[in-house]
Amino acid sequence: MADVAALAGVSHQTVSRVLNEHPSVREATRERVQAAIDELGYRRNSAARALVTSRSATLGVVTTGSALFGPTSTLIAVEEAARDRSYFVSVATLRSYDTASMHQALEHFMAQGVDGIVVIAPHAAVASAVESFRAPVPVVVVAALEGATTSDGPASSTMSVAVDQRAGARLATEHLLDLGHANVVHVAGPQDWFDARERWAGWREALVARGIRPARPRECSWSAGDGYAAGRDLAEAVGSGEGPTAVFAGNDQLALGVLRALWERGLRVPDDVSVVGFDDVAGSAYFVPPLTTVRQPFAELGARSVAMVLSSLEGEPVAVQRIEPELVVRSSTAPPPP
Incomplete structure (x- = not known):
């Protein structure tokens, strides 16, 4: 960033503002900084940024490994939504739905230092395994359940979102x-x-x-x-x-x-x-x-799940969310025969 600032003739802080799309930067200055970035081939150093912010800008996503349309479409939507918010995604695929496998996947993410976790949990056993794991980061379960609980009561770090x-x-x-x-x-x-x-x-x-x-x-x-x-x-x-x-x-x-x-x-x-x-x-x-x-609406499902994780990171209250589906009427339905 210091090299970019020197080439563009601006301060280090101005480069930071351009990178973070701050609205206070004049357009001419923004273009000059961007030209310097392009010339130098500058890329953000994610490791250095994580040291400063104490965040990895990475979300863990657990999926069942199913090739079925719903889970696969949800995974794609979550990854796209995370990328739109400048987050990386680390994916763990479960081959079995037991508690030990789920806990191993979640511990893997804890070792990576992820900021939050999205669990695509259409299967009852998957959600049950998540509920028994007390994660120190926000966890959003993508499943049609009313709320994640454990034997000790509500799991405050676990939230859910689903299409209704x-x-x-x-x-x-x-x-x-x-x-x-x-x-x-x-x-x-x-x-x-x-x-x-x-x-x-x-x-x-x-x-x-x-x-x-x-x-x-x-x-x-x-x-x-x-x-x-x-x-x-x-x-x-x-x-x-x-x-x-x-x-x-x-x-x-x-x-x-x-x-x-x-x-x-x-x-x-x-x-x-x-x-x-x-x-x-x-x-x-x-x-x-x-x-x-x-x-x-899988795109909205992905966007909301990521937004819930990031809102929770900022300390905002997050409620269970339901998204309305849409009936698409085509030619396979008609009044019954007389």
């Missing part, structure tokens, strides 16, 4: 009910995942609010294969005249499997059966037919 999965499921189910469907079945994801639990609950709430008694959902994994198996059973029931007129699938991959099974049986979507998914994965607009689904 239950609200999204209500949007999907109410859309089908508003079209006139009275028999809406749910092909559910695995119930050890928070998202699957909340989507199940939202579907049930929407039916009960309309005076409809829900049948028990078909519980599956998140795979298209499981959706296909469930769809074959549903297609048999529809073919016999006893099946549903609408299906709410726990994610778009399950919906894809259901669509294939219905097609093989000769049932038309949405003429015979309407189908709604969840996630709005890349390509869902090109399913046959294009899939009505619930879109999750």
Whole structure:
């Protein structure tokens, strides 16, 4: 910085202000300093900065290592949001969901001196392991839970943010009910995942609010294969005249499997059966037919999780946050057959 200041003919403090985008610097001065930075190839010394500020400008991110759309999209969104705030990201991937593995990942971040941690915890076991670890830095859990607790009570350093999965499921189910469907079945994801639990609950709430008694959902994994198996059973029931007129699938991959099974049986979507998914994965607009689904705002989820960590670092109170999803209506839904 001293070399930059000397070349630009300004003070060390002015260079610092330019680097930190301080508004008090005149534009001509800013351009002169930037030209000196470019000429000298100056880069911030993160290690030196950490010594001065007692912060590493690094966030730890724990992810489950899943290739599923939701966790992967969340990880990308968190990394982009951190970079926008001039933070580095260190990622730890869990291969198993036990407490020992989670604690090892968190201790790894403590050794790195991270300023805070974001845990992408869609699985119940992951969140439980986080709750048992008393981290000395802010921890944000990205999961659809009401608040992180331990056996000793609330964990003050643990906060949560999530897309409102239950609200999204209500949007999907109410859309089908508003079209006139009275028999809406749910092909559910695995119930050890928070998202699957909340989507199940939202579907049930929407039916009960309309005076409809829900049948028990078909519980599956998140795979298209499981959706296909469930769809074959549903297609048999529809073919016999006893099946549903609408299906709410726990994610778009399950919906894809259901669509294939219905097609093989000769049932038309949405003429015979309407189908709604969840996630709005890349390509869902090109399913046959294009899939009505619930879109999750992952960019906002990432931005809020990073903002919560940084606000907590500044001593600001941070509440549990929920982000509203959006229903995307396409061609896979229509009124039921007469």
